[in-house]
Amino acid sequence: MDEVALLLSRVQFAFTIGYHIIFPTFSMGLAVFLMVLEALELKTGEARYRDAGIFWSRIFALSFGMGVVSGVVLSYEIGTNWGRFSEIAGPVVGPLMSYEVMSAFFLEAGFLGIMLLGRHRVGPKAHFFATCMVALGTLMSAFWILSANSFMQTPAGYEIADDGRMIVASWIEVIFNPSFPYRFAHMVTATYLTTSFMVMAVGAWYLLQDSKSQFGRDFLKWGLIAAAVLAPTQIFIGDQHGLNTLEHQPIKVAAMEGHWHTGGNVPLLLFAWPDQEAEKNHFEVAVPNLTSLILTHDLAGEVKGLTEVPPNDRPPVAVVFWSFRLMVGCGMLMLALSWFGVFRLLRKRLYDEKWLLRVMVLTGPIGFFAVIAGWVVTEVGRQPWVVHGLLRTEHASSLVSGEQVAFTLALFVITYTVLFIAFGIFFRHLVRQGQVISVEGTLPQQGEARPAFMAVGEEK
Numbered sequence: 089m090d091e092v093a094l095l096l097s098r099v100q101f102a103f104t105i106g107y108h109i110i111f112p113t114f115s116m117g118l119a120v121f122l123m124v125l126e127a128l129e130l131k132t133g134e135a136r137y138r139d140a141g142i143f144w145s146r147i148f149a150l151s152f153g154m155g156v157v158s159g160v161v162l163s164y165e166i167g168t169n170w171g172r173f174s175e176i177a178g179p180v181v182g183p184l185m186s187y188e189v190m191s192a193f194f195l196e197a198g199f200l201g202i203m204l205l206g207r208h209r210v211g212p213k214a215h216f217f218a219t220c221m222v223a224l225g226t227l228m229s230a231f232w233i234l235s236a237n238s239f240m241q242t243p244a245g246y247e248i249a250d251d252g253r254m255i256v257a258s259w260i261e262v263i264f265n266p267s268f269p270y271r272f273a274h275m276v277t278a279t280y281l282t283t284s285f286m287v288m289a290v291g292a293w294y295l296l297q298d299s300k301s302q303f304g305r306d307f308l309k310w311g312l313i314a315a316a317v318l319a320p321t322q323i324f325i326g327d328q329h330g331l332n333t334l335e336h337q338p339i340k341v342a343a344m345e346g347h348w349h350t351g352g353n354v355p356l357l358l359f360a361w362p363d364q365e366a367e368k369n370h371f372e373v374a375v376p377n378l379t380s381l382i383l384t385h386d387l388a389g390e391v392k393g394l395t396e397v398p399p400n401d402r403p404p405v406a407v408v409f410w411s412f413r414l415m416v417g418c419g420m421l422m423l424a425l426s427w428f429g430v431f432r433l434l435r436k437r438l439y440d441e442k443w444l445l446r447v448m449v450l451t452g453p454i455g456f457f458a459v460i461a462g463w464v465v466t467e468v469g470r471q472p473w474v475v476h477g478l479l480r481t482e483h484a485s486s487l488v489s490g491e492q493v494a495f496t497l498a499l500f501v502i503t504y505t506v507l508f509i510a511f512g513i514f515f516r517h518l519v520r521q522g523q524v525i526s527v528e529g530t531l532p533q534q535g536e537a538r539p540a541f542m543a544v545g546e547e548k
Contacts, residue, residue: 110324117283282455
């Protein structure tokens with residue numbers, strides 16, 4: 089493959105998987121949220137939990153469908169653009185991807201219809217079981233996908249056959265490779281935190297339309313409390329993940345920190361402009377010794393620099409450096425906003441502070457930005473390897489021309505843009521449907537006229 093085709097293949101896969109990851113992130117979090125709502129409905133019998141569950145199940149269906157549509161092309165893309173990767177790493181990665189389809193996806197698909205349309209066709213406990221199975225399926229899907237991707241980051245449990253292919257020596261070591269537990273916990277928590285902010289944003293939007301909206305108050309409070317717990321949890325897990333990355337991929341961490349030369353007393357760079365050719369940073373704004381303290385728990389601790397490896401073994405430093413700061417910045421903002429929101433909630437001032445409600449609406453998608461930035465750090469930081477230390481990206485591609493890849497890339501950009509606009513329109517429509525509220529500012533009670541979105545699955 090020529091250099092243009094290789095670059096465009098990388099751009100195409102980055103674009104398609106970056107687009108796709110938005111929807112599983114949302115649907116994983118919503119599946120667990122729906123499970124919790126239904127459990128509370130069974131325990132308390134309160135209509136607000138039922139109404140909220142019906143409302144968010146519609147949005148879950150939309151997100152799940154978009155995830156399926158946008159994700160199905162990825163397997164074909166690996167075969168068409170990354171044939172050598174499939175040939176060399178396929179005996180290990182291929183079965184892991186197949187397990188995701190045969191177990192997780194089939195479990196989700198098998199119970200999805202009952203969850204969405206069977207509320208009054210099966211008993212309450214059977215319906216709750218179906219919702220739990222869908223939530224379990226989303227978690228299993230993340231398990232297998234992250235196991236496969238983590239193997240590419242920290243390969244273990246493999247052998248190299250005589251023909252150069254990777255074969256499995258131990259499935260336990262392949263699946264539970266060194267980075268998998270940290271990456272799985274980090275990603276799953278990210279999905280729940282992202283969903284919490286979206287629930288919170290929808291609730292804040294309702295309250296801006298009607299300060300007495302029961303939907304608004306419930307969604308805002310539920311999302312806010314969940315985010316206030318999940319945000320510090322995610323920061324702790326991220327720190328542990330970073331220490332694991334330092335052990336197994338120190339050059340990725342060096343790129344994240346913009347650290348060029350091995351040494352101690354490493355500062356934390358708040359701002360810098362990495363210069364890859366000159367092997368230094370420009371315009372540094374730093375906190376002395378803080379990176380050494382974070383990574384080694386010692387103010388003078390030594391951290392490996394990018395110059396430990398040849399230039400052609402280093403990732404694109406600026407991309408990794410700034411993506412990492414975007415991810416961390418989003419995380420800190422989510423922590424600050426959720427904790428401040430809880431403080432105002434305890435002071436009984438939250439629902440009437442319009443400026444804060446507007447901020448919460450605007451920051452609703454912040455979790456998606458953090459997730460995408462985190463995946464950029466993970467994938468670009470691994471370069472120039474597609475399987476770290478074993479298979480270089482330039483040796484993993486198929487023999488296709490730059491013109492072919494450019495054509496398919498253009499089609500993906502056009503198609504996915506149209507799909508994303510359609511998703512936004514339908515999402516906005518569903519949210520506006522949930523704004524149907526009685527004159528007194530409460531949801532319709534049993535026996536009253538109900539919004540159309542609540543009628544799904546309710547006909548006898």
